[in-house]
Amino acid sequence: MYMKLMSYALVLLLTSYVKAQNPVTYIEEQVSFLADDRLEGRATGSKGEEIAANYIAGQFAAAGLQPAGENKGFFQVFDFAAGKQASxxxxxxxxxxxxxxxxxxxxxxxxxxxxxxxxxxxxxxxxxxxxxxxxxxxxxxxxxxxxxxxxxxxxxxxxxxxxxxxxxxxxxxxxxxxxxxxxxxxxxxxxxxxxxxxxxxxxxxxxxxxxxxxxxxxxxxxxxxxxxxxDLQVVRKNGKNVAAMINNKAACTIVIGAHYDHLGYGESGGSLYRGEPAIHNGADDNASGIALILQLAKDLASSNNKGYNYVFIAFSGEELGLYGSKSAAEKLLDKDACYNYMLNFDMVGRLDSTRQLIVNGFGTSGAWSKLESLAKAQQFQLKTFESGIGPSDHTSFYLKQIPVLHFFTGSHSDYHKPTDDADKVNAEGIADIELLVRSLIADLDDEPQIDYIKTKEDTNEDAPRFTVTMGVIPDYAYEGRGMRIDGVSDGKPAAAAGIQAGDVVINLGGYDVADMMGYMKALSKFKAGDATTVTFIRNEATMEKPIQF
Incomplete structure (x- = not known):
């Protein structure tokens, strides 16, 4: 009994401390903990991921949020292929x-x-x-x-x-x-x-x-x-999303998320570092995003914004290909429930003196125009992109026809390298972005459900690309033969050819597509204006259609 009373007292003490902290100080502490060497880069399925997940769940609990994961807990577990092992x-x-x-x-x-x-x-x-x-x-x-x-x-x-x-x-x-x-x-x-x-x-x-x-x-x-x-066997591991909720007993819910996984020692690919294995702490990518949503959870829990419920999800598996957010969108969301919009924060820790804030998904709802005046009032320079599709977790929710925004302060020379450390993160900048987002949420709180707009794919001149594109979103979690399609962009070759989400491409122009690598190699063989055929499987039937780039 004594130990239970002591544990309860500690929870109360932590709760009081968390709620009373200065936002900048709190954000600094979150980034410092998550980007510490002790977590060894928070690779999905690792001990460091487990430590981070438990810590984030503790922060949600201290802020007064309810568990929103599986089995009335804070966690949602997903299975993934973690490479192969030769005997x-x-x-x-x-x-x-x-x-x-x-x-x-x-x-x-x-x-x-x-x-x-x-x-x-x-x-x-x-x-x-x-x-x-x-x-x-x-x-x-x-x-x-x-x-x-x-x-x-x-x-x-x-x-x-x-x-x-x-x-x-x-x-x-x-x-x-x-x-x-x-x-x-x-x-x-x-x-x-x-x-x-x-x-x-x-x-x-x-x-x-x-x-x-x-x-x-x-x-x-x-x-x-x-x-x-x-004898070459697939190694399977479990990743873990952390989910919590502010239940205002409203008819509709807002989803707020950020991924907390990173690259570990760089062993699972994605690292831009060339050298001996080293811990990739991922302070900006994406301890910064987690710090922001934890602060936002605290603020919304004590706010008067009661028009919607709020589900906060810290995703794992993002660096592997949006594994966690895809699982959450499919298994945590109630198919019959109302979801107003989703906000995603990925790499928000390097706001500089120009105060440029990149916002993706701006075209997914007409309601996002409100952000422009709010940003101007807080002296942000917005750079917006229309598409709801991008290399971060908002994509998984956009594909469920939910309006999305993705906030991003830009790339830098430390991206996916061991040098992405906590001392380079701008905590004041994160606090400013959190205030901007809170202002947007408050503005929309007493308004009805916002509209969803299906966007065309943006062409980002800074992104690496092939000479041509099919205009599809690959399912990076797919483990079968071929390249499974998660989504199709309007106005692109795949849409014109009648390709649909769920189709599995197995051949493009006579080039075998066994996996994503095969797809990219096949795509590299074509130039704008070329016409060829694409072979794919739909509902177990093999189909072939003409396609023009």
Whole structure:
């Protein structure tokens, strides 16, 4: 009983302290805690993520918010693929003679086969170049070995450049009936590191695909039959969203969110740092956004803005591809409930002397025009973009036909590097943005549900892009073969071709699309004005339609 009373007293003390703090001081403390080395970069599924999630839940509770996650708690758990892991059972064996160790390629299937081994050169068929490594060779039911690279190497000017891709080579081998593929390298300028990058979540083929030393290949070709074994398994982990609510018993709800995950040591991709593994603290990306929504939760909990309910969600899995927000939008939102709008804060910690504030999603509702006068009164310089689609968590809610805004103070040289630390974050700037947002919420509090507008895709001249675009939003959480589409932009080639959300693209203009990498490679082959065909799966039926870029 004594311990329970002490625990209750501590909660009351923390609650009083949290509510009484100066906003700038409070924001500084949140950023400092979340961006501390002890959290080791808050990678999704890591111990650091767990510490951060528990801390954020504690802050919500101290501000007086109710749990809004699963099972009447603060958390909502989602499952994700965290790369792959190769066991020790990856080898080629000549029974009773030798066992040669191999490394599975990142898209290798798992299994064991016994068959004759045949060589097919570089594994390239290019009829327009009058070149075919398979000419006169029967590979049906056999294991094929082939060289990486091309007969001319992999320099940008080789006529074989379109045929150098390993996945395309494996697809050609499978088409010819091969039951396994053994790669080896004779090109001293060709690096194989990317082929053994098991952080890659690309879908796996149905046959073993191993990389061997060239000397081993010469030895194995002497035997009439070999055993090939590959064991490459997907590693699955759990991520955790943190959800809390201010229940004003209103008819409609506002969603407010920011992601709290970052890159850990850079092991899961996305890091722009080149060097030994180092903690990426992600102070601006996105401890800053979490600090803002925690302050906003405190302020709204004690405000007179009672016209709507408020759901606050701290997302994980954003850096992996919006995994957390996609899960939250699908599983936490009530399909029959009313959601007025969603506000997202991602990288709001570097407001500079120009006071430029970038706002995405400005075209998703006519109500957002109110923001312009509010920003002017608080001396912000707004730079707005119309589209509700972008590389942050608001996209998951826009695709549910909810008006969105994404606030962002701009990129910088520390982005996705270990140098994104707390001492570089402008806490006063975050407090100013929070005040601006609070003003917007107050202005809309006594107004009816705002309108939703479907926007056209913005062209951001600062963003990397291909010569052409289909105008689709990929489902980055999709783990099957192909590229699944989450959304389609009006006025773009995919929309004109009749492509719909949920379609899975498997071929573009004759180029196999096994995953996102395959899609990007296929897209790079076209220029504006080109016409071709796109093959996709819809409701288990394979369809093909013309498309023009």
């Amino acid at each position: 020790n059972s990856n080898y080629v064996e000549v029974p009773g003679v030798t066992i040669v160790k191999g490394n599975p390629i990142y898209f290798s299937g798992s299994g064991k086969v016994t068959a004759p081994l045949v060589s097919v050169g570089y594994g390239i068929t290019a009829m327009e170049l009058n070149y075919d490594d398979y000419e006169g060779i029967d590979v049906q039911g056999k294991i094929v070995c082939m060289q990486l690279s091309t007969p001319e190497g992999t320099h940008p000017h080789t006529k074989f450049l379109d045929y150098a891709d390993e996945r395309s080579k494996v697809a050609r081998a499978m088409e010819a009936g091969a039951v396994a593929v053994l790669f080896y390298n004779t090109d001293e300028n060709y690096t194989t590191d990317q082929l053994l990058d098991y952080s890659n979540n690309a879908s796996q083929e149905s046959i073993p695909v191993l990389l061997l030393d060239r000397n081993n290949i010469e030895q194995l070709l002497k035997y009439p039959e070999v055993n090939v074994c590959s």
